[in-house]
Amino acid sequence: MRQWDTLAANRRARLARGQAMSSGKIVDPAMITALLEAVIEPGDRVCLEGDNQKQADFLARSLTRVDVTRVHDLHMVQSVLAMPEHLELFERGIARRLDFSFSGPQGARLARLVRAGGIEIGAIHTYLELFSRYFIDLTPRVSLIVASSADRAGNLYTGPNTEDTPAIVEATAFKNGIVIAQVNTLAESLPRVDIPGDWVDYVVVSPTPHIIEPLFTRDPAQISEIQVLMAMLVIRGIYAEYGVNRLNHGIGFDTAAIELLLPTYGERLGLKGKICRYWAMNPHPTIIPAIESGFVESIYSFGSELGMEAYTAARSDIFFTGPDGSLRSNRAFCQAAGHYACDLFIGSTLQVDLEGNSSTATLDRITGFGGAPNMGADARGRRHASGAWLKAGHEDAGASRMPRGRKLVVQMVETFRERMQPAFVERLDAWHLMEETGMALPPVMIYGDDVTHIVTEEGIANLLLCHDAEERAEAIRGVAGYTPVGLARNSRAVENLRDRGVIRRPEDLGIDVREAGRDLLAARTMKDLVHWSGGLYNPPRRFRNW
Amino acid sequence: MEHLEFDFPGRPMPVPARAQVIVGVVSSGNLEVLMEKVSLNGSCHVNVDTVITGFGRIWQAVLSDFFARHALSDVRISINDVGATPAVVGLRLVQALEDLQRGVS
Numbered sequence: 001m002r003q004w005d006t007l008a009a010n011r012r013a014r015l016a017r018g019q020a021m022s023s024g025k026i027v028d029p030a031m032i033t034a035l036l037e038a039v040i041e042p043g044d045r046v047c048l049e050g051d052n053q054k055q056a057d058f059l060a061r062s063l064t065r066v067d068v069t070r071v072h073d074l075h076m077v078q079s080v081l082a083m084p085e086h087l088e089l090f091e092r093g094i095a096r097r098l099d100f101s102f103s104g105p106q107g108a109r110l111a112r113l114v115r116a117g118g119i120e121i122g123a124i125h126t127y128l129e130l131f132s133r134y135f136i137d138l139t140p141r142v143s144l145i146v147a148s149s150a151d152r153a154g155n156l157y158t159g160p161n162t163e164d165t166p167a168i169v170e171a172t173a174f175k176n177g178i179v180i181a182q183v184n185t186l187a188e189s190l191p192r193v194d195i196p197g198d199w200v201d202y203v204v205v206s207p208t209p210h211i212i213e214p215l216f217t218r219d220p221a222q223i224s225e226i227q228v229l230m231a232m233l234v235i236r237g238i239y240a241e242y243g244v245n246r247l248n249h250g251i252g253f254d255t256a257a258i259e260l261l262l263p264t265y266g267e268r269l270g271l272k273g274k275i276c277r278y279w280a281m282n283p284h285p286t287i288i289p290a291i292e293s294g295f296v297e298s299i300y301s302f303g304s305e306l307g308m309e310a311y312t313a314a315r316s317d318i319f320f321t322g323p324d325g326s327l328r329s330n331r332a333f334c335q336a337a338g339h340y341a342c343d344l345f346i347g348s349t350l351q352v353d354l355e356g357n358s359s360t361a362t363l364d365r366i367t368g369f370g371g372a373p374n375m376g377a378d379a380r381g382r383r384h385a386s387g388a389w390l391k392a393g394h395e396d397a398g399a400s401r402m403p404r405g406r407k408l409v410v411q412m413v414e415t416f417r418e419r420m421q422p423a424f425v426e427r428l429d430a431w432h433l434m435e436e437t438g439m440a441l442p443p444v445m446i447y448g449d450d451v452t453h454i455v456t457e458e459g460i461a462n463l464l465l466c467h468d469a470e471e472r473a474e475a476i477r478g479v480a481g482y483t484p485v486g487l488a489r490n491s492r493a494v495e496n497l498r499d500r501g502v503i504r505r506p507e508d509l510g511i512d513v514r515e516a517g518r519d520l521l522a523a524r525t526m527k528d529l530v531h532w533s534g535g536l537y538n539p540p541r542r543f544r545n546w
Numbered sequence: 547m548e549h550l551e552f553d554f555p556g557r558p559m560p561v562p563a564r565a566q567v568i569v570g571v572v573s574s575g576n577l578e579v580l581m582e583k584v585s586l587n588g589s590c591h592v593n594v595d596t597v598i599t600g601f602g603r604i605w606q607a608v609l610s611d612f613f614a615r616h617a618l619s620d621v622r623i624s625i626n627d628v629g630a631t632p633a634v635v636g637l638r639l640v641q642a643l644e645d646l647q648r649g650v651s
Contacts, residue, residue, distance in 0.1 A: 224575075225634070229633075414633060415633065416632065416633070457633040481632055487603075513637060514644050
């Protein structure tokens with residue numbers, strides 16, 4: 001006779017072992033490693049919370065200190081590999097296998113560890129894909145999460161940076177797993193409840209507040225004239241052209257320039273109320289002038305951004321806020337919103353090949369994907385229409401006779417990166433990385449058949465209008481400037497594409513490149529952003545020079 | 547450091563408002579362009595001093611495009627480059643020509 005509740009029985013056994021290390025749900029910080037040793041079993045699948053913003057850093061550090069004879073061969077599932085401790089788990093043999101999404105700052109060290117055989121990588125996912133697997137075949141047995149504060153019943157308040165926590169806790173708590181939360185403070189009552197206490201087993205107050213990165217802050221002082229020019233191209237040649245009202249902006253100076261041009265260039269073109277009204281994006285400080293100028297109706301966020309707390313709270317018509325008045329973010333919902341309810345994704349990239357495949361992988365670094373592939377993909381399950389979506393679908397030369405829409409997926413890149421590294425290449429570094437590390441696939445951020453437009457300082461290539469692979473390659477060469485790929489173009493073919501509107505130069509769009517100056521930016525410094533916010537934006541110290 | 551020199555045949559241009567202009571700055575990723583109206587028997591000459599070596603072919607291509615798009619004669623251009631991309635070079639050249647012709651500085 002099969003027993004049908006082994007997970008529940010196992011959960012009870014773990015909680016019984018943990019009883020000696022806790023008082024109710026509260027764990028003394030000095031006892032946390034002992035608790036982890038008691039409730040984690042060898043071979044467990046463990047989710048360690050941390051993304052590109054907040055980190056369960058105290059729990060990560062505590063996990064590196066467990067007795068490796070008691071806790072070993074763990075299968076880590078986590079959004080981001082950001083801290084040295086995350087890799088130390090593998091170097092010490094505490095963990096063996098990894099499924100993740102992004103590894104930005106640890107990318108080079110991760111690649112070395114993979115080559116040395118010190119880590120088994122299951123797969124590199126997008127955020128939404130990884131969260132989805134938490135509910136199918138990668139459900140955590142134990143999750144180590146992070147929140148701002150807790151009460152004695154285990155209710156958690158995350159503050160504006162709710163981020164991944166609800167998805168992780170949902171998958172763990174409802175499959176008889178164990179949820180352990182680190183918090184900055186223990187409180188009698190919470191401003192609001194982001195995670196109900198009966199989904200949380202243990203709470204520990206970390207000795208120092210958890211790490212949080214202001215990853216989405218871009219200092220306007222560092223935006224170049226070329227980025228201003230590219231932003232003019234995007235506003236005039238794509239946003240105005242398609243009437244894009246629902247969109248997602250990725251991270252970077254290229255898109256920050258667009259945000260800062262809306263109140264100046266966008267306003268002058270009469271585009272207020274016609275473009276950029278509804279957003280899936282983090283509260284970028286550089287969106288403040290567009291909000292204050294009346295361009296923006298609504299913003300739903302993946303996470304928050306350090307320094308934007310008071311501003312988002314004071315603009316509750318725009319942002320999603322709780323009964324306590326502060327922002328509520330949710331990465332899983334926002335990724336779904338960006339995928340299904342936005343008509344356009346635009347982001348920067350590092351390399352583009354002649355099929356339009358776009359990658360941020362470079363030699364010797366495993367960086368992963370984050371959310372871009374979900375935002376930057378046509379939502380084939382989408383069924384509602386909008387003007388921008390229908391126009392893109394109508395242009396799609398490769399489409400069948402069945403009327404369909406298309407998501408606009410725009411990649412923005414200067415033809416050369418720093419130190420004259422060409423952004424356009426015959427072969428992506430991603431192939432080399434795959435061969436070096438034995439991955440199943442080259443790590444491509446956005447597949448060429450999802451990309452609809454490539455924007456460089458040379459102009460816009462509309463790949464929707466290309467009839468075949470050859471024409472597509474020529475269109476890409478046509479905006480690849482003086483890179484070897486660009487110089488290999490057939491000038492007559494490119495002029496022909498220009499006549500058909502496949503390639504549009506700045507002058508074809510009525511843009512005078514001499515106008516592309518930093519004085520077009522609505523804010524040119526961090527202080528300008530503070531001023532636009534009426535003093536509500538409070539930049540982290542590293543961004544202050546006053 | 548690399549020093550490069552290029553000659554281009556001239557095409558008749560309106561009399562500029564100024565005899566010489568300087569645009570840009572000498573800082574990383576940027577460049578300084580000095581554009582002067584001088585007597586060169588109708589042709590044009592470009593001197594490039596760049597901190598990045600080995601990109602003569604790209605300089606040739608960028609400058610050829612500039613002279614193909616704009617009619618210039620008896621103009622000498624001196625470039626002090628600190629690793630600017632071709633996009634920035636192109637923009638500075640257009641700005642310098644604008645200033646030379648319209649007399650803005």
